[in-house]
Amino acid sequence: MLIAFNKPYGVLCQFTDNSSPPRRTLAGFGLPPDVYAAGRLDFDSEGLLLLTDDGTLAHKLTDPRHKQPKTYWVQVEGEPSDEQLAALRTGIELNDGRTLPAHARRMEAPALWPRDPPVRFRKTVADAWLELTIREGRNRQVRRMTAAVGLPTLRLVRKSIGPYQLDGLGPGAWHHA
Known part of the structure; x- marks a missing residue:
């Protein structure tokens, strides 16, 4: 089952x-x-x-x-640059080693349910959504990857596994x- x-x-x-x-x-x-x-x-x-x-x-x-691909919708703090997306696509050096390359792209905000509690909104800080697909599953990997390129994760939703x-x-x- x-x-x-x-x-x-x-x-x-x-x-x-x-x-x-x-x-x-x-x-x-x-x-x-x-x-x-x-x-x-x-x-x-x-x-x-x-x-x-x-x-x-x-x-x-x-x-x-x-290596089942896992796809996430990630709301990040900040505006992702081409360089930040390229770094995610080539792999990030984390404290437990380099990640495999990820598929990373900007996306429009997905139609999601409200989160309880809601993500804290700050008028002075931009946010954006990424679609990120990884093929490994280290502890808090997506959050650590986005933080490593200067885009802290605000909300993380797994869309698919394989x-x-x-x-x-x-x-x-x-x-x-």
Whole structure:
């Protein structure tokens, strides 16, 4: 079984949380029993999360050797220059090594659901949207890449993993993929 889930902002990619106070988890969304997240999506990121009860499929979706492309819509602080986009496209040197080249392009703001809480708006600071596709999955990689080129991430929404798409799912909604 494979489930496509639109993980809302502020939800952990696990079913339990022992922190105090407890944070929201996947347990509150009526997902089928015995599924688990195939990969991760940060607490402060949103969008497509795949869940499965099949260990072989989970491995295929998450193992770096399979290099499943993951596409994100990224709202960044600042106006991306050609040089910043070129740096993302050639790979960024991070503290854990150089990233693989990414597909990076400017895009119009996507039609998304409101985020709760909303992204802080500042009249004096421009923002822009990028579509960024990577083929690896390091911890907070997209945020670290955009920050490294001087474009801090304000909002991060995963649109797709390999052939699987968000497909208009609202936050907290899921379907069999």
